Amino acid sequence: MLRKLQKELDQLNKKQEKTQSSINNLFFSVEEIYLRQFRINHPILPNPNLIIRVRPEIINFIFAFLDYSSFLQFRLVSQNTNNQILYLLSLKLNKIQQQQNIKQLELNEIIENHPELGEQTESLLLQYQLSLDDLKKIRRQDICELSCIRVPPPIIETVLNLLKILLTQNNVEQQDNWHQYLRVLNDCQFLNQLLNFDILSITDDKLKLLQQITTMEERFIYSSSLFAYYIFKYIRTVVMLRQEPQYKIIFQIGLMRKDVAKLQRSVDKLQKILG
Structure with missing residues (x-):
């Protein structure tokens, strides 16, 4: 009997709490409506x-x-x-x-x-601009995919070796080292370095190291990696510009x-x- 009374008492307490909660919510709702109406009727004037x-x-x-x-x-x-x-x-x-x-x-x-x-200069400048446009297509995902390659194709390794030579201040020929190339690519500024690269900074010694890119097969690079292909096109165009006798004037015009x-x-x- 006592248990039954206790159970009924608990149920009454729960109903009372629920009713009180509903009353509180109603009060808050009415208060919120009042405050909103007050703000509409009495807007705060902005500062002069x-x-x-x-x-x-x-x-x-x-x-x-x-x-x-x-x-x-x-x-x-x-x-x-x-x-x-x-x-x-x-x-x-x-x-x-x-x-x-x-x-x-x-x-x-x-x-x-x-x-x-003449026309050859215009053609070189057009190729240079197109190579810059291709560089802007490179995504971070492309670099990450390349970083996952443990044993890269020799032609890709050669392209990245030339990239490292181009961006390195020291003109000494670099040893082929895949991890060093990846370190260059993982530098978040390396694309900006290429987009704003000063062709006039290429010395004659560095140019000799880079000239092998003009003899590389374009189609093999394209089939191996689109990222490497864009880098290849850019370096090749830069080398072709630098090889011109009037390269300083051509670069200035560009x-x-x-x-x-x-x-x-x-x-x-x-x-x-x-x-």
């Missing part, structure tokens, strides 16, 4: 827009360190700031266009002063064209923003 008190030239100096996406976010501050940003963007556009025109005139002058540079193209992309982006 201090940016409109800053001189445009100071703002322009600050925005010079920002990318376009961060720069454009300030257009949302106020209508006045939006107009100010658009005005500064137009000034920036004019400045970039002037830089582009000056760079293009300098480029045209160099080409006119070297009439001996860099200037790259700068002009970069400025043109900035012009297109700003013109699209300004409408």
Whole structure:
């Protein structure tokens, strides 16, 4: 009898706790609704827009360190700031266009002063640009797959040996060592080193070590590894450029064209923003 009464008492306590919990939840829900309604009816006023008190030239100096996406976010501050940003963007556009025109005139002058540079030079520069584009296709996954190879094909090992020679300051011929090559590839900066490599830094001694790449069979490398194929194309193009008698002028032309193209992309982006 006592057990039965105790059981009923426990059930009543549980029901009471459940009812109390429901009441509490209802109270919190009502309170939350009230707070939300209060915030809607009594919004917090924003701080005064201090940016409109800053001189445009100071703002322009600050925005010079920002990318376009961060720069454009300030257009949302106020209508006045939006107009100010658009005005500064137009000034920036004019400045970039002037830089582009000056760079293009300098480029045209160099080409006119070297009439001996003909179609072969244009072909080399095109191959160089295509090899850079191929390097940008390399994924981290490609490097990891290559790192898993214990006994690499000799042709891949040769390509990576030439890569190590290219990126090494010391011009002494390197011993074939697979682990050393992988150490070069695992350097997260090695692709940036290639993309920004200075061909003028290749000495005559280093060029002799690299020249064997011009005799290698392209199709064998392509069938062995796409990653090694992209590296091979890049090194071969660099060597071919360096072998040219006017390699300094050719490389300078390539860099200037790259700068002009970069400025043109900035012009297109700003013109699209300004409408």
